[in-house]
Amino acid sequence: MAGRMRLPQGGFVAHDELLTFTFNGKTYKGLAGDTLASALLANGIHMVGRSFKYHRPRGIVSAGGEEPNALMQVGDDPRSEPNLKATQVELVDGLKAKSQNAWPSLEFDVGALNGLASRFLPAGFYYKTFMWPASAWMTYEHFIRRAAGLGVSPRQRDPDRYDKTFAHCDVLVVGGGPAGLAAALSAGRAGARVILAEQDHLLGGALLNTQGEVIDGQPARDWIAAAEAELAALPEVRVLKRTICYAAFDHNFFGLVESVTDHLPRPPENLPRKRLWKLRTKQVVYCAGAIERPLVFADNDRPGVMTASAVQSYVNRYALRPGRRAVVFTNNDSGYGAALDMKAAGIEVAAVVDARQVPAGPLTERATALGLRILGGFAIVAVEGARRVKRVRVAELSLDGKTVTGVPEAIDCDLVASSGGWNPTVHLFCQAKGKLRWDDEHACFLPDAAMQTGQQSAGAANGRFGLGSCLREGTEAGAAAAAACGFAPSDTAASQAEDRDFLPGRWIWLVPGEHPLGHKAKHFVDQQNDVTAADLKLALREGYRSIEHVKRYTTTGMATDQGKMGNVNAIGIVADEVGGHLPEVGVTTFRPPYTPVTFGVFAGRDVDNLLDPVRRTPMHAWHERNGALFEDVGQWRRAWYYPQHGEDMHAAVNREVKAVRDSLGILDATTLGKIDIQGPDAAEFLNRVYTNAWLKLGIGRCRYGLMLKEDGMVMDDGVTTRLGEKHYLMTTTTGNAAAVLGHLEDYLQTEWPDLQVYLTSVTEQFATMTLSGPSARRLLADVSDADLSPEALPHMAYTAAKVAGVPARIFRISFTGELSYEINVPASFGMAVWQTLTTAGERYGITPYGTEAMHVLRAEKGYIIVGQETDGSVTPHDLGMDWAVSKTKDFVGRRSLSREDMARPDRKQLVGLLTKDPKEVLPEGAQLVEKVLPQPPMPMLGHVTSSYHSPNCGRSIAMALVKGGLARKGETLFAPLGDGRTIACVVADTCVFFDPEGERLK
């Protein structure tokens, strides 16, 4: 038998399927179908952790996601996971679990000294004590974190895979209890696309925890099986088990997490561990049931004190005895269910302590008929036993329920089952901003008006606590949801069952003890955060009134369980104390997630080499084969440089730069943005978006253009070519291609819809290779049928021709200052043409060069790079590019350029910089000052934007944006560096360091 407290048969566990697991290093047996919590209880283990603040021994309180105490560290690094609720962890063979809030061990816990010092640890203690001096918080926090002990994050990377998926349906049903099953059935039968999400691995909800329920004349168990089979047969219905709906967002968008493999001892390699469902539905029916409230009495946190429904669950579903002799403490009829089921399972029920003066209700009657000892109008006033309940003392309540009278009677027991009423699970409804109303009769908050369309609640989640009502309301809600999606409701009537409620009740929020509150005993409201009723009252005495403030001051309702058991009790205690009514106090804000969600599902498969797309050019494989190192430019991966024979970067780049000037280089320029512009108004359009004049550009000619944003700042630059009468090709910088297209479409569609122009991105239609260097013309002539004479194809001209037999566009444009041809061929031919050029170019010493050499070459010529020399605050004038700005026409950004501020002489302007020591290379980004002070701060004039060693100039060169730079030519500036060095440099006459006359372009 799996555990000494296990019943020989019954429940939803497989009695013949033994599993082995360890808890705090000791080995135990459990059964398939157990949770970690039920397996521990079957082995007689109640005490599973220590409390957060006082390190009091704590036991398993619940049988579900509301559990505040039984938090476990499960598994070994790297699969170790903290803060799992033992009540939700499905037992698998070989599972390893540890208590996480005990040091050095659960049995002997150093932190328990906090319990002795508890008078000095009231609510708000951390705020009051550790906030001063502010600088010491980091030190305090280090120790507080260790003592608080909310588990340990794994140190190694997560070896598991996670999945994410979008999903859509007509009707989402949250919860697979009786109401949820009924809703899914009626919506599914009508033909709607239904997703039913159930956090458990079994359907049935609360029906799994009870015995003897009958639906349509058959045992509930059989009805559940039939419902499950019918749902499985409906083609448009999907049942997701082990799937928690953790969040309700706007417009019926929901977040769900499916646990795919955690319950498998050896998960198949191809399955993700968990899956995130991003679900959009037209209608939702919340059927999440209700959570039982515990009663708040003295030392109600002793291991062995559980909710009555949890006791029922352990007895009926998991077939075990959570104790040998029990006391039930209730204020309503439902507590008697636990008493009856325990008696049936052979647990001695010492007494039912009922706060109601006149116990009544259907279950009460059955218990009375069975002769159980019922103490009407009584309360538990003390609980003895540190690591396990040994004894309770009970006493009669006063008429107002605020005090007790008479001499308490001691009753020996090892189990206390408490029931303080039921709270509908309204969390998702409230996350979706639904409003609540207070139900005085049932003493609970119920869903009122939904804030979003298509949202219903049904069953216990809607305050229908009887099984018959659950089924009826679920059926109706499912049919209504389907009808709202246009599906004629089926004529199936609702299933029938007995309609038993838990009324009447006597709603006492705080059960008086033997001593004044806060003395000698603690009344816990929130066990996970160790918040007591006395703490709440202290907060009120200190002036906090808003329940949100009380929550934050006392931390009640925080942490991983978010106060699912304690919140309404806390509100009740606050209401009593301020003499108000619960709905006036109100609830705290419900926010996602309903239960904690592991980070892995948000990452999904967006990790490692799928983290972000790597965009490859058609020649990428050639660059790889030829040893290129790559750099990321946006999502593109561009060849950076091609080291040979052990060259370092400096040597490789120097060689590439010199080769271009000496003879011939080839660059993969595919990534440059290309926008095809067609239409009769194309020239006018260009004239408006560029700063210079475009109306007179001849066919076959190219022009450089600057594009500004509305604020007059440089946005992009590039060469645009007139391919035909009404046809242009614009090039943009690599990183800006999408933004420029968006900018242009924006103007075309919203400002100038009258212009007849069509834009199409053709960046990837072509493989682009640049031949650059004095030998460029000779190589191209070898492989092309184009007339390349300077007369036929001068600088800034274009021709269509064949290159290596492939139809190509040849642009004679240059970003190096050398004779250059930019060749566009159809992308699929890119590799072939590139290989032809590199092979045919061998006789000219053709050298592939990467982006780094390209940067050096253009800097030698003083050509800017948008995004490097500019940062969104730089005008054409700042760049010394007035020559590219028309004085006679309008263009985007023009009016901003006429602002006074744009003419300020001390704007940061682009200048060339030459270091005094030609060997020293300024770091890019270095700040420039006029005078070096002993230490910062010192007035900063600007920064270095580009800086390289230039092999062609035989020295370092740099560009910088400097305040009033154009007037500082010849001045010496200093770059004080972080490493203590200071580099002196002179503002050059020009940014053009090489071939200032442009002879080589001719």
Place this chain on the structure above:
Amino acid sequence: MIETYLRQSALDHLGLAGHSTAAPTEAGVQLSEKPLPVAVNLRGDSGDAAFVEAVREALGLALPTLPNTATTGEGLALLWLGPDEWLAMQHDAAAFAEAQLATKLRKALDGLHAAVTEMGESLCCLSLAGAQARAVLAKGCPLDLHPRAFGGSGHCAQSLLAKAAVTLLQVSDAPAFELYVRRSFADYLWRWLEDAAREYGVAVVRP
């Protein structure tokens, strides 16, 4: 004249032909690259009868005006991409068929305000078929591809798949889809698809 066998598709570097199968497969998903598609982007005014007629004459296909639908015939598909934008698609065509198709359209549209732009070189076409094809797409595409919502074969859409923009065309109710992605993203998207389809079993098949 350069030999057309020197053309490389966007996934040439993966050598898919070497590990693809022609045999029927039990895998939940069949994946392939349909190399070197022909595609011509078309812009114009569908309210202009002359434009609509000219396109019909040139392609032998009606211009689809219902959003996200395609008309097909004679190895050609014409996809609605926007109120004034379409994409003409063709497979298994000769090397310079794209230029020919574009020229045909340009001639037919001469004198109208329209734009014809060759696009096939910029695209990679992936084929995704099998019982779990929709489930794989759902992992990265926010659209509802259920037949009731998407419409089944002959419907198309521009959307995101993972972090790549795609044009998606359902070519069979089986279901089977063609995904058109810019060729620089093809390597990423292929690896993403293989990974996303792994739990269902994925077979690389001959196109």
